[in-house]
Amino acid sequence: MSGSGDLLHVVSNDNISNSRKAxxxxxxxxxxxxxxxxxxxxxMQVQGxxxxxxxxxxPTLYAYIFWAICLSWGQVLxxxxxxxxxxxxxxxxxxxxxxxxxxxxxxxVIAFSDWNLSSPDGRQFNxxxxxxxxxxxxxxxxxxLNMVWYVLAILVEYTIAFGLALALNAEIRARKFFRVAFxxxxxxxxxxxxxxxxxxxxxxRFGPVxxxxxxxxxxxxxxxxxxxVAKATIMLMDAWTFIPFMMIMILAGLQAIPKELNxxxxxxxxxxxxxxxxxxxxxMLPVSITAILIRIIFKLKLADIVIAVTSxxxxxxxxxxxxxxxxxxxxxxxxxxxxxxxxxxxxLIIIVMTILMKLADxxxxxxx
Amino acid sequence: MRKAxxxxxxxxxxxxxxxxxxxxxxxGRLFVYGLLILWAFICLFPIYWTLTTSFKxxxxxxxxxxxxxxxxxxxxxxxxxxxxSPDTIGADSTVRxxxxxxxxxxxxxxxxxxxxxxxxxxxxxxxxxxxxxxxLWMGNSDISFFFLSQLILPPVVLALPMLVLYKExxxxxxxxxxxxxxxxSVLPIVIWIMRDQFSSIPTELEEAALVDGLSIWGAFIxxxxxxxxxxxxxxxILSLVLTWNEYFFAALLTSTxxxxxxxxxxxxxxxxxxxxxxxxxxxxxxxxxxxxIGVVLERYIIKGMAAGAIK
Numbered sequence: 001m002s003g004s005g006d007l008l009h010v011v012s013n014d015n016i017s018n019s020r021k022a023x024x025x026x027x028x029x030x031x032x033x034x035x036x037x038x039x040x041x042x043x044m045q046v047q048g049x050x051x052x053x054x055x056x057x058x059p060t061l062y063a064y065i066f067w068a069i070c071l072s073w074g075q076v077l078x079x080x081x082x083x084x085x086x087x088x089x090x091x092x093x094x095x096x097x098x099x100x101x102x103x104x105x106x107x108x109v110i111a112f113s114d115w116n117l118s119s120p121d122g123r124q125f126n127x128x129x130x131x132x133x134x135x136x137x138x139x140x141x142x143x144x145l146n147m148v149w150y151v152l153a154i155l156v157e158y159t160i161a162f163g164l165a166l167a168l169n170a171e172i173r174a175r176k177f178f179r180v181a182f183x184x185x186x187x188x189x190x191x192x193x194x195x196x197x198x199x200x201x202x203x204x205r206f207g208p209v210x211x212x213x214x215x216x217x218x219x220x221x222x223x224x225x226x227x228x229v230a231k232a233t234i235m236l237m238d239a240w241t242f243i244p245f246m247m248i249m250i251l252a253g254l255q256a257i258p259k260e261l262n263x264x265x266x267x268x269x270x271x272x273x274x275x276x277x278x279x280x281x282x283x284m285l286p287v288s289i290t291a292i293l294i295r296i297i298f299k300l301k302l303a304d305i306v307i308a309v310t311s312x313x314x315x316x317x318x319x320x321x322x323x324x325x326x327x328x329x330x331x332x333x334x335x336x337x338x339x340x341x342x343x344x345x346x347x348l349i350i351i352v353m354t355i356l357m358k359l360a361d362x363x364x365x366x367x368x
Numbered sequence: 369m370r371k372a373x374x375x376x377x378x379x380x381x382x383x384x385x386x387x388x389x390x391x392x393x394x395x396g397r398l399f400v401y402g403l404l405i406l407w408a409f410i411c412l413f414p415i416y417w418t419l420t421t422s423f424k425x426x427x428x429x430x431x432x433x434x435x436x437x438x439x440x441x442x443x444x445x446x447x448x449x450x451x452x453s454p455d456t457i458g459a460d461s462t463v464r465x466x467x468x469x470x471x472x473x474x475x476x477x478x479x480x481x482x483x484x485x486x487x488x489x490x491x492x493x494x495x496x497x498x499x500x501x502x503x504l505w506m507g508n509s510d511i512s513f514f515f516l517s518q519l520i521l522p523p524v525v526l527a528l529p530m531l532v533l534y535k536e537x538x539x540x541x542x543x544x545x546x547x548x549x550x551x552x553s554v555l556p557i558v559i560w561i562m563r564d565q566f567s568s569i570p571t572e573l574e575e576a577a578l579v580d581g582l583s584i585w586g587a588f589i590x591x592x593x594x595x596x597x598x599x600x601x602x603x604x605i606l607s608l609v610l611t612w613n614e615y616f617f618a619a620l621l622t623s624t625x626x627x628x629x630x631x632x633x634x635x636x637x638x639x640x641x642x643x644x645x646x647x648x649x650x651x652x653x654x655x656x657x658x659x660x661i662g663v664v665l666e667r668y669i670i671k672g673m674a675a676g677a678i679k
Contacts, residue, residue, distance in 0.1 A: 055538070056536060056537060057536045057537045057538075058539075061537055084583070084584055084585060085495060085499045085501075085584065086501070087491075087585075088491045088492060088495025088496075088499070088588075089491070089492045089495040089496060089501060091488055091491060091492075092488040092489065092491060092492035092515065092555065092559075093503075093514075093515075095488055095551070095555070096514075096515065096555065099549070099552045100518060100521060100526065103526055103529040103530055103533060104526075104529070106529045106533065107526075107528070110528065110529055110532065117531075117532070117535070163403065164403070164404075167403050167407075168404070170400050172400060172401070172404065176666075177408075178408055180662065180666045181408040181412055182408065182411055183662055183666055183669060184411055184415065184659065184662050185411050187609055187655075187658040187659065187669075188415075188613070188655045188658060188659075189612065189613040189615070189629070189630050189633070189655060189658070190613060190630075191613075191615045191630040191633045191634045191654075192630070192651040192654045192655045193414070194634075195633065195647055195651050196414045196417065196418045196648075196651055197414050199647075200417070200418075200644055200647070200648070201414060206429055206432060206644075208413075208417060208432060211432050240410070240411075244411075245673060248674055249673060251674070252670075252673075252674030272396075294519075297519055297520055300522055301522045301523060301524075303523075303524070303615075303616055304615045304616065304630075307634070308615075321522075321524065322522060322523070322616065325524050325528075326524070326527075326616070326619075326620070329528060329620075335528045335529075335531065335532055338528050339528045339529060342522070342524045342525040342527070342528065343525065345522065345524070345525070346521070346525045349520060349522065350520065353520055
């Protein structure tokens with residue numbers, strides 16, 4: 001990514017006539033005005049000031065889409081060649097802004113209100129009551145603490161993934177078979193996996209894993225009975241799904257290491273173990289950090305298997321923040337409190353990820 | 369990893385240290401293959417278990433029989449309950465209709481949102497890799513960061529505001545609503561992959577095309593897109609897998625019309641006392657398309673995930 005100047009130099013001499021410019025401005029502002037009018041009409045409808053026969057905000061959405069199209073077209077009319085370049089990024093930017101920035105701002109409003117969707121009262125601003133409730137909610141803090149444990153489990157996943165990547169990178173036969181087999185867990189829907197592993201294979205009486213555990217001497221296997229075991233089981237199931245992801249990233253990194261390097265190490269008399277720690281591992285540091293960071297991001301979204309297998313139990317031991325908020329909403333259908341919890345979580349994530357990325361940057365730089 | 373090639377060339381007589389190399393190499397091999405086979409077993413057994421369980425009857429499940437035709441006789445029990453066994457496939461079946469409806473919903477939402485994400489993402493990634501933009505204070509790297517940072521955003525943050533907004537927009541329980549959110553959730557990944565792809569294509573190609581009189585968009589569509597196709601396929605497949613499996617938004621935002629397959633699977637597993645064979649059949653049917661994709665298109669998935677690993 002270059003900082004300044006186009007990578008692709010295009011000589012363009014646009015002579016944009018004044019009438020074309022006026023037309024360009026006209027459609028942008030015109031459609032914007034139209035959108036404002038539709039929104040205003042809708043607002044009056046909602047407030048009960050005037051009946052326009054509008055049943056939902058859908059027309060406003062259509063007006064917004066129309067405005068977005070006019071805005072893109074207007075770029076070309078107004079700026080010619082330069083506008084055509086803007087057209088590459090503008091649709092995606094508009095899409096993302098309208099689907100994240102706007103809902104996030106809206107979410108900020110919801111977060112400080114009491115809003116039960118099933119009650120007819122509608123939204124009620126309640127100031128910091130939600131914050132106070134969150135502060136005193138042991139289950140939420142418990143869920144946050146669980147996330148720390150879940151994230152720490154990534155180190156184990158990383159070790160296993162690295163080992164598997166090394167094995168796959170060795171001179172082996174049937175590499176394609178192993179690669180496909182190792183990749184499959186990642187492809188499967190977490191909800192289906194929840195049943196396949198969580199509910200049937202780990203079932204205490206008839207599940208094959210329970211049978212194996214009995215055979216190995218665990219008298220009454222129960223994988224979701226006690227908090228510690230339940231958490232470990234969820235970690236293992238999640239690891240099963242996501243180890244392929246890290247493995248593939250590490251494998252890609254391993255294959256990018258020049259062969260000469262390892263051969264040079266061998267000539268210098270390093271055995272396999274030392275060559276790994278002194279050549280391979282340092283070379284792999286940047287890739288490892290990228291893989292771990294991305295994995296943390298995915299881990300922080302963990303919810304599906306928890307919702308489907310334990311729904312947080314026993315006693316909140318397996319709860320993730322997402323599954324907790326999901327249940328909170330399902331049980332009380334109060335969007336206000338749930339949104340505040342989610343917003344707080346987002347702020348925490350941003351802080352933690354920023355620190356981690358800064359640390360990773362510092363950690364990786366002197367060696368690369 | 370250690371390579372064995374060097375000891376094969378015997379120029380000098382083997383010293384004791386050299387002779388000890390062979391058995392060591394052999395145990396190394398044994399270890400590597402042992403590890404690979406063990407892990408392949410761990411990966412494949414749940415899939416095998418689900419498939420065989422869908423053909424079991426209650427006593428087989430309770431006895432823990434594992435191998436068909438050897439310790440149990442396969443029966444179409446599970447598939448019959450789904451209406452997909454040979455003798456029920458012709459007859460009417462409400463469960464099958466339900467399943468097909470969910471399957472279609474999943475297919476439509478995942479394919480359309482992946483196509484949308486690849487289109488929007490490729491355009492943005494191309495623009496960002498070739499031109500310099502200035503929007504307010506944001507330069508190219510800021511805009512890239514803005515797109516990629518969406519990856520950090522957990523779905524739960526958007527979920528409840530979206531729920532309320534969709535209710536107002538009458539988009540609740542519609543496929544369009546899901547498609548929009550799914551596109552959003554895979555867009556950063558597409559941009560990540562495509563940025564990598566485009567930056568590996570030399571700009572001389574477009575410069576030549578521009579000299580030949582093509583416009584920027586003409587050069588992009590006729591010259592660059594065909595070259596970037598493998599990356600687009602990789603991004604598409606990866607998006608397809610992620611959106612097909614998505615559960616959280618679907619569970620929250622759909623109820624009767626637009627339910628996807630994961631929602632159906634989850635709602636079935638939630639109820640206690642459901643027979644294992646029919647659950648196994650349902651789970652297996654839900655993951656089958658992905659197993660096919662995984663086996664056939666493995667190359668692209670790996671390519672997609674490896675993008676950005678090496679810089």
